[in-house]
Amino acid sequence: MTTRLNKTIVACVLLLAGVGLLSLWAQAPPQELSGASITQSVFLKQATFVAGAVALMGLTALPHYQHFRRGSAFLYAVLCVALLALLVMGRRTRGALGWFALGPINVQPAEFMKIAYVLTLARVLMYGRQVQRLSGLALPLAVTAVPAALILLQPDLGTTLLFIPTLMAMLYTAGARKRHLAAIILVLAIAAPVGYLTVLKPYQKNRLVAFWFTDVPNYQQDQSVMACASGSFLGRDSTSSGVSMPIYVPDRHTDFVYSIVAEELGFVGSTFVLLLFAVYFTQSYRIAHQSREPFGRLIAVGLTTLLATQTLINLGMTLGVAPITGVTLPFVSYGGSSLLSCALAAGLVLNVAARWQPGFSSRDMAGGSVEINNFQPQAVKWLSF
Amino acid sequence: MILAALLLLPLGGLQTRLVQLQLLRPGDYVGDLATKRSSVELARAHRGEILDRHGRVLAQDRQSFDCYLVLEEFEKAPWPIEVLLGLTAEQFQDQVEEIYQKIERQVQQRPAHERRRFYQRERRSPYLLAPDVPPQAAFAIEVAPQRHPGALIRESLKRLYPYRAVGSHLMGYLGRATSNEKEFRDRLQDGYFYEGFPELIGSDGIAQLYRRGVFHEELIGKAGLERKYDESLRGKTGLIVIEREPGTSARNVIELKAPEPGQPLELTLDIELQAAVEQILAGPLHAAAAVVEAQTGAALALASNRGYDPNDFVPPGKPAQVRRTLADDEGKPLQSRAFAHQFQLGSIFKLVTSAAGLEEKKVAAGEALPCRGKFDDRLTRFNCWIWNEHRGVHGEVTLRQALERSCNCYYYEVARRCGMETIARWARVLGMGSATGLDLPGEVSGRLPERARWQHDELSLAIGQHELMVSPLQAAVLVAAIANGGKRVTPHLKRAEAPAPKPLGLSASTIQEIRRGLHDVVHASHGTAHRTELKNFGVAGKTSSAQAGPGKTHAWFGGYAPHDDPKYVVVVFVEHGGHGGEVAAPPAARIFERLLKLRETSKP
Numbered sequence: 001m002t003t004r005l006n007k008t009i010v011a012c013v014l015l016l017a018g019v020g021l022l023s024l025w026a027q028a029p030p031q032e033l034s035g036a037s038i039t040q041s042v043f044l045k046q047a048t049f050v051a052g053a054v055a056l057m058g059l060t061a062l063p064h065y066q067h068f069r070r071g072s073a074f075l076y077a078v079l080c081v082a083l084l085a086l087l088v089m090g091r092r093t094r095g096a097l098g099w100f101a102l103g104p105i106n107v108q109p110a111e112f113m114k115i116a117y118v119l120t121l122a123r124v125l126m127y128g129r130q131v132q133r134l135s136g137l138a139l140p141l142a143v144t145a146v147p148a149a150l151i152l153l154q155p156d157l158g159t160t161l162l163f164i165p166t167l168m169a170m171l172y173t174a175g176a177r178k179r180h181l182a183a184i185i186l187v188l189a190i191a192a193p194v195g196y197l198t199v200l201k202p203y204q205k206n207r208l209v210a211f212w213f214t215d216v217p218n219y220q221q222d223q224s225v226m227a228c229a230s231g232s233f234l235g236r237d238s239t240s241s242g243v244s245m246p247i248y249v250p251d252r253h254t255d256f257v258y259s260i261v262a263e264e265l266g267f268v269g270s271t272f273v274l275l276l277f278a279v280y281f282t283q284s285y286r287i288a289h290q291s292r293e294p295f296g297r298l299i300a301v302g303l304t305t306l307l308a309t310q311t312l313i314n315l316g317m318t319l320g321v322a323p324i325t326g327v328t329l330p331f332v333s334y335g336g337s338s339l340l341s342c343a344l345a346a347g348l349v350l351n352v353a354a355r356w357q358p359g360f361s362s363r364d365m366a367g368g369s370v371e372i373n374n375f376q377p378q379a380v381k382w383l384s385f
Numbered sequence: 386m387i388l389a390a391l392l393l394l395p396l397g398g399l400q401t402r403l404v405q406l407q408l409l410r411p412g413d414y415v416g417d418l419a420t421k422r423s424s425v426e427l428a429r430a431h432r433g434e435i436l437d438r439h440g441r442v443l444a445q446d447r448q449s450f451d452c453y454l455v456l457e458e459f460e461k462a463p464w465p466i467e468v469l470l471g472l473t474a475e476q477f478q479d480q481v482e483e484i485y486q487k488i489e490r491q492v493q494q495r496p497a498h499e500r501r502r503f504y505q506r507e508r509r510s511p512y513l514l515a516p517d518v519p520p521q522a523a524f525a526i527e528v529a530p531q532r533h534p535g536a537l538i539r540e541s542l543k544r545l546y547p548y549r550a551v552g553s554h555l556m557g558y559l560g561r562a563t564s565n566e567k568e569f570r571d572r573l574q575d576g577y578f579y580e581g582f583p584e585l586i587g588s589d590g591i592a593q594l595y596r597r598g599v600f601h602e603e604l605i606g607k608a609g610l611e612r613k614y615d616e617s618l619r620g621k622t623g624l625i626v627i628e629r630e631p632g633t634s635a636r637n638v639i640e641l642k643a644p645e646p647g648q649p650l651e652l653t654l655d656i657e658l659q660a661a662v663e664q665i666l667a668g669p670l671h672a673a674a675a676v677v678e679a680q681t682g683a684a685l686a687l688a689s690n691r692g693y694d695p696n697d698f699v700p701p702g703k704p705a706q707v708r709r710t711l712a713d714d715e716g717k718p719l720q721s722r723a724f725a726h727q728f729q730l731g732s733i734f735k736l737v738t739s740a741a742g743l744e745e746k747k748v749a750a751g752e753a754l755p756c757r758g759k760f761d762d763r764l765t766r767f768n769c770w771i772w773n774e775h776r777g778v779h780g781e782v783t784l785r786q787a788l789e790r791s792c793n794c795y796y797y798e799v800a801r802r803c804g805m806e807t808i809a810r811w812a813r814v815l816g817m818g819s820a821t822g823l824d825l826p827g828e829v830s831g832r833l834p835e836r837a838r839w840q841h842d843e844l845s846l847a848i849g850q851h852e853l854m855v856s857p858l859q860a861a862v863l864v865a866a867i868a869n870g871g872k873r874v875t876p877h878l879k880r881a882e883a884p885a886p887k888p889l890g891l892s893a894s895t896i897q898e899i900r901r902g903l904h905d906v907v908h909a910s911h912g913t914a915h916r917t918e919l920k921n922f923g924v925a926g927k928t929s930s931a932q933a934g935p936g937k938t939h940a941w942f943g944g945y946a947p948h949d950d951p952k953y954v955v956v957v958f959v960e961h962g963g964h965g966g967e968v969a970a971p972p973a974a975r976i977f978e979r980l981l982k983l984r985e986t987s988k989p
Contacts, residue, residue, distance in 0.1 A: 169388055172388075219585070219586075219626055219639060219641050220585065220586070220587075225406065228403075228406050228407065229406040229407060231407050232407050232408070233407065233408065251587035251588075251590075252587075254587075262403070262406075262407065266407060267403060267404070267407040267408055270403050270407070271400065271403060274396060274399060274400055274403070277396070278392075278393065278396050281389065281392055282389050282392075282393075285388055285389040285392070286389070301388065304388075305388065308392050312392075312395050312396070312399070315399050316395075316399065319399060319402045319403065319406065320402075320406075321398070321399070321402055
């Protein structure tokens, strides 16, 4: 492990984005409702976003991550305001509004809020001791509650759920006592049914009910499962005369993109994608483990848990083992905001990885002299990659 | 790290699920993918009924059968389907052409390599061919599908107006949402047709429905109450998935979202009264009448004797009849003369002038002003009608007598004392020049000249001529203000919908004096409506014979009953009818007769 670019992470990200593009190519999505044609084809649009995301990832990894610490609170506040504005504006239209339409581009503040949240929480938690006292948990909980509530009211249940494991993981890393964590989990468990009855909209309740009880129709998920199953080993041969209709899964290219992978690339392809995620997350956690600087460790843990939870929920939903909540699959799903925020997360993790400095622990000493000649100054030299 | 280990567990679980789905028993999940065709369809909601004040049904949905066509199956074995459905060959060709266009529209959106496959698929899907087919045809197709390849019957709902042309301007009718392009697009953007769908089938699901032309078949209210209250009447459309095996009529219906029926609309209208009024107005001349409750403004009848049958308009309807109705430029049957047209008002406006004169203290109730036939010897145009017709004079008249005899000279003098602006101001207060607020689209606001452009304009305005234009409904609001003691009502059709009547600041003595005059119009010996049956029904009111051009006079009567405890206001207008007292008052009498008879029969 060097202080340079973590090639594994970059490779995973590129491959996953590539799978996403492949799925767009294989099953082109329909055009917009208004009748106006999309300015470029959807494939090109996503390809542009991928290019932008890779660039963003690189840019994020460039300055030392401590710089992000200073801007984090400001970003957090700005995004809270944006979310609030969204809620107010959203009252006037009929459906769930999670984005601002800026011309041809939709911007989802919630996606970027996730990143700002992790940065801000890390900043709060990095100074150590108070987390071990119960009162010290108040600020982290407040920092979590505000954006979570704003997002929940959008309504966006899925993204809200991501906050919980991320909070838990970061608290654990910061050294909170286990019984406090257990207490928080207990409180949430009690709050969940209350939340179900009061906060959830009817269609969200329907989704949960449809998941648990088989006699309630669960059309979207059934279609997704059917699509995944039809992939068998190497992917469904849709040009053969046997099956002529493509399987219709709503939101196929955003939330349910994994069903395209499963259908087109079969067991081989879907396992490959799972492996890519597994590798990415284990690498990410390893980077966190190895980082000895508290802020870096916290953001690495937070961002990884965030994306990991998101991936697990999304895959579970697509495969029919979890109720439908609207979260995208990182790097693979079509969508600019999703892709860019994941790229930010990956970039920050790369950043932490790149600043790793060898420690002088007893274990290192035991194996011989420490490899000091790999020591790099602050800025990462890209060209030496 | 513990966290990493925690992560691998669920990942492992997901991997197992993949194995289960794709390797072990895919057949369990895939089902009959090869043979079944499924499509997402709309489940139309029952449209709310429109009911009159006694609960009689004025508009309702009835069950109908729509015929859908599967192009491929039909073209393999064509049969004379148009004969069975009662369509002409031309109509059938047009419909098939439209289906091809719908398919074409969707094909264009697909990337090139997918187009052919998509086209083939759509030719195997059902598309609407003919709505509301005769039941025998529907049964024939349902009972023996193998003899009618390519045809599918689906149950549907059709709007029915049991009272046909009675109150047609009020009910309105339904029409295709696409008949107005801009409105259709606006509604689409708003999500008007697909509330609650995005969560179920996503935005691309809605886009698919759009391209199949499903929203193009939507019917929305185009006129009248159907239009005004369309949103609450239509309810919320549901979503179903239909799985069918081609070649059979086996069908599996999965409900994704149940349709919500629309809200019923309860009206203040009395349809039997409306029918009676329309009957009373029948004749060669265009005529209209407005019957409202004096205290509340609730509309009991709004009749215009050139109308249409809304059943002809609801698709499929009777296109020839619709064309004839639309082409009738002379009768203009689509707009009610009761509120969608404005006319010269004439003498009924003297109520405004009276109110202005009394309230502004320019003339006293008992003050007698002279009528010498000609108002001013220097002016040739401003004479009293008694001079123009009989070369007579009224002599000295008070306000009460001026109303009774409809003396112009009295009001010329009042106008001279008040001035144009004052009179116009009172006119505006009493509702002239702005729409009354009736809950129907298309109401006119009339025309009120507020400033004098030429000399002596105030004289013309005082007797309700000049550029003043008023609709019969506005006249009713004016008469009601006198009848109910000085409050401006908002006429309304929907029960419990109107704002409270607004007090206008008229003093009780003014009201009383005007009422005395109106009473005399009907009951006293020189009253302009004296020789009618109105006096048998305790009516008080005012006639009007308004000049509308050389040789053309509009006949009006506006009154209320019972005169001592006013309940109802009736305004009758006959276009180019002549003298108000001779032409408009008798029908008004018959309407009052009907009203009071109804009142007696409905008493407990």
